[in-house]
Amino acid sequence: MKMFNKVVIIGTGLIGGSLGLTLKKRHLAGQIIGLSRKKKNANLAKKAGAIDLVGTSLDVVKDADLVILATPVDVIVNLAVKISNKLKKGCIVIDVGSSKENIVAKLSKLIPNFIGCHPLAGSEKKGAINLKADIFKGSVCILTPTVKTNKNALNKIELLWRNLGAKIVKLSPNKHDQILASTSHLPHAVAFSLMGSVPEQFLSMSSGGLNDTTRIAASDAKLWSQIFLSNRKNLLSAVSCFQKELNALKLALQNKNQRSLTKILTLANKKREKLA
């Protein structure tokens, strides 16, 4: 069922490209035009069948029914400024950024039919070379409407994500950023720091534990430094919470307090069961 005639995807990396591929596969879009700062990425996306055409200027948004902003978080606002006066009436714009408060505050003012989205389907892999269809199947997509959000546009985007296989959760932009600081940005900060702290000459003497714990330390450095900065205050709070936990474990270890140590580990065990 075609939901949109013309879709423009700006940023044809892992999420943007995979979105294009899934829209195609599920026949949800007529024509898909992709744009990328890196021409190579857009060409790869076209080759993979994720987009029909490589756009050459932002003017392609003029007659779009849906514009998807799938660039790194730090350029989304500037991009929105540039396209906002080109859009036709009724065009819906979504972003897929990892932090929402700043983006939603600014884009809501610029674009009447803007809906903030965050599909929890990223990976440490990036770029059009890694895109694949159906990465959204069974995943959670968080929508961050505000009191000003156009209800029709919201319903349509909710249906779009459902059609892509995602489960919808609606949160305020503020709440989204607070939660994701704990569940995504903190684990990344911890994984990067853990990787940084293990001496290189020891790496061959490791097993699955270190490997899994640091998988996301392979995530793109520039992209993630921008995400960290875009959710700075919440991430700093989450890091402080984590530091308290680690200090409690350290204290039990310093005091040779096996009972306290086992209690800390047991609580973590119980919470982990709820994650799976």
Next chain:
Amino acid sequence: MKMFNKVVIIGTGLIGGSLGLTLKKRHLAGQIIGLSRKKKNANLAKKAGAIDLVGTSLDVVKDADLVILATPVDVIVNLAVKISNKLKKGCIVIDVGSSKENIVAKLSKLIPNFIGCHPLAGSEKKGAINLKADIFKGSVCILTPTVKTNKNALNKIELLWRNLGAKIVKLSPNKHDQILASTSHLPHAVAFSLMGSVPEQFLSMSSGGLNDTTRIAASDAKLWSQIFLSNRKNLLSAVSCFQKELNALKLALQNKNQRSLTKILTLANKKREKLA
């Protein structure tokens, strides 16, 4: 090729049971007798074909050619005291504990043909229910001989692990504990603390990142509190190194220093490439 006529495995959990299963599969042992504090585990191991018989007392070690101590680290020394005067001449004893300094110091004095071993093939899963053959294939097994170690016994155990598919690394017990504090015990401490710090009500809003980073926080709490305490000083040093790394990241974030933040993340990226 049969290497040992009679093998006794004390502790038929994930590692002990999987060892039995692999010894059987590769025809390396004549008879295998298994003992466990939990009768259920030994019976499960027998049912899985990992052992031929369930032993009822430590006296079964009397005519063993190889005794494998595969219990939690905190009981290995006591167990060695109990069996040391029962062993026949020439019997080789190995342990598979996650820390080596204390165990090797004590067992070297008690048992003439003792070789400390640490196969890096554990998992967050435990117990005979999860055992499987060939978990050692392609993995690293660290041997920790000392100047007093019997060379013939060492050569035989080295060959045994090679026959099980493992790659051998030899380290002093002290160096082993220093390295494993960084590559295994620290990632566990970090994963437990990370799991502890994420509010339970946020867990449904997470993706693969948190999941992988905290997989080993599902590891047995009692077992790991004992491992942590058995390598306390090295682990405390490793935790301090990690805390310094995290503080550097936090400082860059507090100062909105994107350049410094990207640099920290890039260094972690580069090290992570060497892990895979």
